[in-house]
Amino acid sequence: MNRWAAVAYEIPQKPMISVIMANYNCEAFLASAIRSVLNQTNTALELILVDDGSSDRSVEIAQEIAKQDARLSVFSGTRYGGPAPVRNHALERAKGDWVAIVDSDDLIRPDRLERMLTAAEDTGADILIDNLAVFQSDGPANIFTMFEGDLRDRPARIMESEYIKANMLYGRGSKLGYAKPLIRRSALEANSLRYNETMRIGEDYDLIVRLLSTGARMMSVPDVMYFYRKHGNSISHRLDAVALDALEQTAGEALRQPTPHAEVTAAHAARLKSIRRAVIFDQILTALKRKNVLGAAKLVGTEPSVIPLLRMPLIHRIQQRTGNPLARSDQHLEAELVKLRALCEA
Template identity: 40%
Template sequence: MTGASAALAEPIVSVIIANYNAAPFIEACLRSVLASDLADIEVVLVDDLSSDEGLALARAIAATDPRLRVIARDTNGGPAAVRNQALAQARGHWVAIVDSDDLVHPRRFTTLVAAGEASGAAIVADDQLVFDDGVASPPRRFLKPADRTEPIRLDLDSYLNRAVLYGPEPDPGFLKPLIRRDRLMSARVLYDETLRIAEDTDFAIRLLLAGLDYLVVPEPLYFYRKHGRSISHRLSLAAVEAMRAADRALSARVMSAYPALAKRCRARARALDRVAALERLIAALKQRRPIAAAAELVRNPAVIPLLRMPIMGLAGKLRGSAPPATLSPADQFKHLLADADAA
């Protein structure tokens, strides 16, 4: 099926992409999505009032491929609001979430749709290759080795157990699922627009609470880019407080429906409390208020293990080690494809 005919029919997959100042990455992202071996897709990109040339780059690609629709917002609403707007425009049987700075394997949508149809699951995701932007170091698998041998089912209990901020398990909120659109519409679940970080985790928990089942296949067909601009790697006290407020409301719903999951909810709340304490501690240190920082440590000694993250980051800068070998975007994508096919 050609791109033009695919755009006219009801697509199998609607790929939704929230874009905000992702000009260095958006072209590669879109080209990897449009190169899918499943031609019967549409791509709905919503730009969140970017100040760079990313919107123009997306529009230039849309002019050559009618499967891509570009929508420009006139206000900045954050990733949750942008995804909700894209979801309202989606027409496919499945909705796929892709971030504007990431890449996908050409086989990804075919593989996940086949897995979803065969299993009957309403939500399907895959393992990821996590790579550092432009760096020639080997990518890392996201899932633990024990979860890479066969598909795993995530129910509400197992998802909550894993979705603990800075916890011991890979947080499934980082996975980018395909969701059956009819089930999504029936569930009437949208992204929480008060969240600018961790909106994916909150969204998935509410889908599971609504009865949708979740399958994760072990193939690493999603390529997750790590770089300094990423919103998901920039916490702030305001963002953490929004996460805590949303989690309190969501945990109340979970515990009301499933009292046995109260332990899981409390563990997630404690993790968010520790991160909030860490952000208060860092703010006090930046403001040169050592007494306030020390008091925060006394009140919240559980924050001490988390201090290794900013300390290790600062130590890396102070060491001044030689910069790593770099790769061009095209070469990096080729390496990722080879690593995924060899996995």
Template identity: 35%
Template sequence: MTKVSVIIPCFNAEDFVAEAIDSALGQTIADVEVVVVDDASTDGSRAIISAKAAQDSRVVPVFLERNVGPAAARNIAWTKLTGTWVTLLDADDLYLPDRLERLVSFAEAQNADVVADNLSIRHFGDDTHLAAAFPHVANGEIIRVDRAFFFKNLWNGPQKYGMGILKPMFRAKFVRENSIAYDERYRIGEDMLFYMNSILSNAKYYILGDCFYIYRKRADSISNVGDHVFTTLASMCEEILSNDKRLTTEDREHLTKRGQGLLEYFHWRQLRALRRRGDKLGFISYVIKRPSSLFYMMKMSVAWRMKRG
């Protein structure tokens, strides 16, 4: 029987980590192990994880004595797991009961290396489906992800999610044979880099349009904090462009465009903040320094008005 390892990184998640663990354990596929890495939480997370491990031997608890960040926590989990397939579950999210069975069945039928499903976006504490996180793949649709599709959809513009939002399932053998790991320098965007390394290692990668993963939005999530998200992701793009020899000319064109888009969006947000504060001098100074930010603001304004009708 195929074994699936679920990695749950945890930091100060006492209000929801039990739900996440139960969601992974409650899958219709029986052979599951749940590796929960507590990244030196200061709340009651460790006690909850310990209790779950005592109740069910499929829970593999890993307790870190110092906070190392999400990338390092994921890498540590990879040293503990034993599954044929490996996937992630954030501590504040959930799976539908048949998620793993459906993904494994499809992946093995297609001899895939990576398979992702769509995500159902919901507000935390509300079970109402708001939207699919990745609308580029419709419900019921199946996409074979090539390099062009991946890089084109790395970031899809304001108020939209890109490839990094997905929570794919990986064939463990593929990841290990290609020495793919999370870059521990980053606490944001580490998933995007991991997925990019997979596609650059020629992964046979599919996305299913069905939403089997429940993505619960929280205002205090690390990925939602601060405009530095956009500059960090843009810096990642620039570093990859400078150092990764596997990139084709087409890859470079797409990646350059994504990086530029992230920076444009960052500068627009800075300009918008100055305007909202009524800082006229700051606004003018910013425009003089970066005149392209004003043109981007005008473009955004037109786009929003057209969207509203």
């Protein structure tokens, strides 16, 4: 049964929210991601999907849904080369007062955008983030959430230095760079801000930290309303030499920007240090894969702080074989995910 045949939505003359979705070869999950957006209780939205030259059936799937719901616009036929230029393409077409980011393999609760919009307007936020649940697409869901500490319990304002410190590579605590923000579009336009197209990962963090540097107000709500899917083709958890080089360059540029706030400068310096440690770690792994043990040992000598990171590949391998028996998946969120998947995958 075609669940879209019952109701035909027209795009609002002036949508309140523009949801932008970048896609590349995500046919297995795309329909569910689209439906989770179009199922929102706040129907005054537009969904702008920009395809990055997919070779699978992604565009065909999206266009079929767009025939039934005019709020979905599909742009395809160009290879942009990453989520940053794709999102910039979508931003140029956005008409809403607010912009929301949803990835083409993820799911959001039906009331997410309505609740986030209310919270943003009530708090005067220019950027609002919610808690995020990470789940495994195959096998046990093994759900865990992004927020730690006080962010789990109550709404909070996130200052620029705090946001930077929550984005250290291989750092502890909340990983706010994974958050999918709701952004006041006028804050972007007033400062002519767009995604940095040299970045293949970390582009959301980079945009938000530049927004914060202009004085934008960022708030968080503790509610878990975004479900982030991890699978074999996921881009965001892959760190390689090219991606790390782009991260290091942008972090260095951020550190060189003048700011009257010493805590911001210190946070940028600490993040740059964490990236440089990650670069050495990547070089060590490459050396070990090539059985160059002596070369790996020399690299460890140049940066002893990488030693704790060397346990991670072993831990990951054990978890793959054992199903990570020490992990405690959130049972309540697992039940909610089952309902959400049933709603979006029907």
